[in-house]
Amino acid sequence: MNLFLNQLINGLHVGSIYALIALGYTMVYGIVKLINFAHGDILMIGAYTAVVTLVSLxxxxxxxxxxxILACVLFGVLIERVAYKPLRKSPRISSLITAIGVSMLLQNTALLIFGAQSRPFPTVLHVAPLRFLGLQVSFITVLTVLVSAALMIILQVFVKASKAGKAMRAASEDYNTAQLMGINVNTTITLTFAIGCALAGIGAYLYVMAYPAVSPTMGSLPGLKAFIAAVLGGIGVIPGAMLGGFVMGIAESLTKAYISTTMSDAVVYGILILVLLVKPTGLIGSLSREKV
Amino acid sequence: MKKRSLFSLLVAVALILSAVVPVLAEDVIKIGGIGVLSGDYGKYGLAVREGVDLYIKQINAAGGVLGKQVEVIWEDTQGDPAFAISAYNKLVEQDGVVGIIGGVLSGESKALAEVSAEDGVPQITPSSTAYDVTTDRPNVFRTCFLDPFQGNAIANYMAQQGVKKVAVLYDNATEYSEGLYQAFKAKSDAEGVEIVATEAAPYGERDYKTQLTTIKNAGPEAVFLPYYGADAAMVLAQAKEIGLDVRFFGADGISDIVDLVTDKSLLTSLVYTDHFTTDAQSEKAVAFVKAFEAEYGKLPSISFSATGYDAILVLLSAIEAAGSTDKDDVVAAIKATDVSAVSGNITFDDHNDPIKSAFLLTFDAEGNKQFLDQVDP
Structure with missing residues (x-):
């Protein structure tokens, strides 16, 4: 039983990081219908900023x-303005390919600046593991799960209740009408990118605290997994990203523990295919979905 | 006969000229260096390169080989066996190299050996420890010991230390890790060390907590960890996080872990086998460490600098002994090698493997390597 609980907690830890990154994908998709493939690399920028400021400065x-967080927001907004905004009226495939291009640009620029060697991330939290019910859980795990859950709730409240959040929902529902109603859609989209990237910045920090190595391609894998989490939960829906992240993390962890360590990706992607077959909009996405 | 005397005359002229005039392009013996020089494993290739370049610098200063200067042309494989083959083709066809140092990782060396065996070009790998790299390939040699040997050595050492229950966490997708695991398993069974858990995770996984939790639950006294340093650094950090407080045993690939952890005290629980120790007392080894420090301003922290130095030493000595760069002559001369090199005395057995010792090392809390024991074949 203890083993099962421990594995469940391991899954929650990974899952909440996926969820945090997935929020960025889902918010951006909800409002501009763009799958921002550079989002994983924003994570990498956050991680490098953290390691450079901590160690070198x-x-x-x-x-x-x-x-x-600031570096992620800055880059996110910059990328949106330079690469995506000019393409807003062009076919969706153009912006998709641009997103892939931006991702490669970021990775290779990092490769040029920092080299391919991964850099270790120093230990920043010296807190003893928590013990309860015969379990030992590291403080980083608890912190990661709590921070992600809290951020998701704050985000949900923000989108539902604040004026800017209402503008985001309006813009995602009907871009042109929102503009006619006096909403500054450009500012709203920039704000969406900024929030998504800020979350990626926090996610980056939590990620390197748990897996203390920073390298130019570090964003690809968590980026991909988070994207899948977003699709699994229902892309465009905030609680969906969270749910998708947790489901992915726990499925991965339990497969590794009880079925086979090498099968975990196969099982996770199998789940994704099954869910999409039965419910193409994702776990809690609906057809008349209220995006963002 | 006439040709030969003309040749030796040319050699003599070249010898005299080389002292006074810049070397002409034709008077250079070209060697190809192939290995991973970038990416997560790049540091192994770079370590090899530092060792090789140091020897080249020394021998060129001493007059070169067969009166000619030696040049090594490096090609980066990025760890990809396919790149290793295209690098080989470029070096042999375009640059006209007479021998290959490389590859660095076992996967790329095997791919290389496959093509070099067809041409018969002498190839010496300084670091590929997988058994079958040299199997049925008379032109392929190595200057490092083998996975079966290190797997045995580690299992033996564990048995000596009274370890009864051990868990294994390995990467079933790389030949290096798989080979070590098989060798370790065979020996530990024979020594009565019980393997209580076997878990796998591919390279670059980053999250090992699930596997480590399962291992912790099985209650081993030690964990065998045939990984490279980057992965092992994650494993050690996460083991501490989940409270798995046992000794970890690794093989030669783990030796670069020092620069990859910030909390050096994690390393005190790690024991591993290495090809070389900077504490070695032999005359060659002491001179090597001194020259390396003078050249690069640091100690040769990855032992492949030493085996790389030995690989080029063996190759160039063989060319010198053969008196030509003819590939069959050179291969025969390598086979007959008996030199005292930096990482030990090198002679080759039937399988083209060197017969030499391994060193068991650990770390102190500052991350300095500590010599534990020497294992002889």
């Missing part, structure tokens, strides 16, 4: 976190 851990 000797900043404190919270300052480095703040720097990581």
């Amino acid at each position: 000797n900043w404190s851990a919270p300052a480095a976190l703040l720097a990581a």
Whole structure:
């Protein structure tokens, strides 16, 4: 029983990181119908910012976190303005390919600047593991799960209740009408990118705390998994991203523990295919979906 | 006969000229260096290159080989066996190299050996420890010991230390890790060390907590970890996180872990087999460490610098002994090698493997390597 609980907690840990990144995918998709493939690389930018400010500039851990978030937001907004905005009226495939191009640009630029060697991330939290009910759970795990859950709730409230959130929902429902109603759609889209990237910045920090190595291609795999989490939960729906992330993480962990360590990806993708066959909109996506 | 005397005259002229005039292109012996020089495993190839380049610099300063200067042309495989083959084709066909140092990883060396065996071009790998790299390939040699040997050595050492229950976490997708696991398993069974859990995770997985939780649950006294440093660094950090407090045993590939962890105290629980130790007392080894430090301003922290130095030493000594760069003569001369090199005395057995010792090392809390034991074949 303890083993099962431990594995469940391991799954929750990975899952909540997927979820945090998936939020960025899902928000952007909800409003501009763009799958932002560069989102995983935003994670990489956050991780490099954190490691450079922490190690080379000797900043404190919270300052480095703040720097990581700011760098992610800055790059996210910049990419949106430079690469995606000019293509907003062109066919969707153009912006999709641009997104892949941006992703490669970011990875290779990082490769040029930092080299291919991965850099270790220092230990920033010296907190003893928590023990309860005979379980030992690391503090990073607890922190990651709590932070992701809290951020999702805040985001949900923000989108439902705040004025800017209402503008986001309106823009996602009907872009042109929203404009006619006096909503500054451009600002709204920029805001969406900024929020998604800020979450990726926090996700990056949590990710390198758990897996302390930073390299130019580190964003690809979690980016891909998070994208799948977003699709699994129902892309465009915020709680869907969270649910998808958790389902993926737990499925991965339990497959590794009880079926086979090498089968975990096959099982996870199998689940994705099954869900999409039965419910093409994802676990909690609906046809008349209210995006974002 | 006439040709030969003309040749030796040319050699003599070249010898005299090389001292006073810049070397002409034709007077250079070209060697191809093939290996992973970038990416996560790049540091192994770079370590090899530092060792090789150091020897080249020394021998060129001492007058070169057969009176000619030696040049090594490096090609990066990025760890991909397919790139290794295209690098080989380029080096042999375009550059006209007379021998190959490489590959660095076992996968790329096997691919290379496949094509070099057809041409008969002498190939020496400084670091590929998988058994079958040299099997049925008379032109392929190595200057490192083998996976079966290290697997045995580690299982033996565990038995000596009184370890009864051990778990294995390995990468079933790379030949290196798989080969070590098989060798270790065979020996530990024979030594009465019980394997209580066997878990696998592919390279670059990053998240090993699920596997480590399963291992912790099986209650081993030690974990065998045939990984490279980057993965092992993750494993050690996550083992601490979930409270798996046992000793970890790795093989030569783990030796670069020092630069990949910030909390060096994690390393005190790690024991591994290495090809070389900077504490080695032999005259050659002491001179190598000194020259390496003078050249690069650091200690040769990855032992493949030493085996790389030995690989080029063996190749160039063989060319010198053969008196030509004819590939069959050189291969025969390599086979007959008996030199005292940096990582030990090198002679080759029937399988083209060197017969030499392994060193068991561990780390102190500052991340400095500590010598534990020497295992002889």
